Amino acid sequence: MPTPSITPTPTPVQAPNIYVATNGLPDNDGSAGSPIDLATAVSPAGPVRPGYTVQLSGGIYRYSSVTFAPAGSGPNGLTVFRAAPGARVIITSTANTPPNIYTSDYMRVDGLWFGGTRQT
Secondary structure: OOOOOOOOOOOOOOOOEEEEOOOOOOOOOOEOOEOEOHHHHHOOOOOOOOOOEEEEOOEEEEOOEEEOOOOOOOOOOOEEEEEOOOOOEEEEOOOOOOOEEEOOOOEEEEOEEEOOOOOO
């Protein structure tokens, strides 16, 4: 009787993290010690690639609209935008009204608050 071969368990690939802060700068490298701004992170020329994780530090981000991008590469390659552990991240417009928010396929948004002053 042949001996069954053992298939090794693949090691998951850890996607890079990009760090964003309200005081981040476009020319920073997106590391924890040198975060970028949200507009740079979601721009087509920014450092975020499909499947990356973008961690936002606590604070209020003021934009009239945000298009979270790029799209992930598939169900196992989601692009993730998340609040830093224990951080409260609020995305609102400069007029303190809810901004327009757009997302792409294969994307996850965790722990972010969207809004502004209650509209009547």
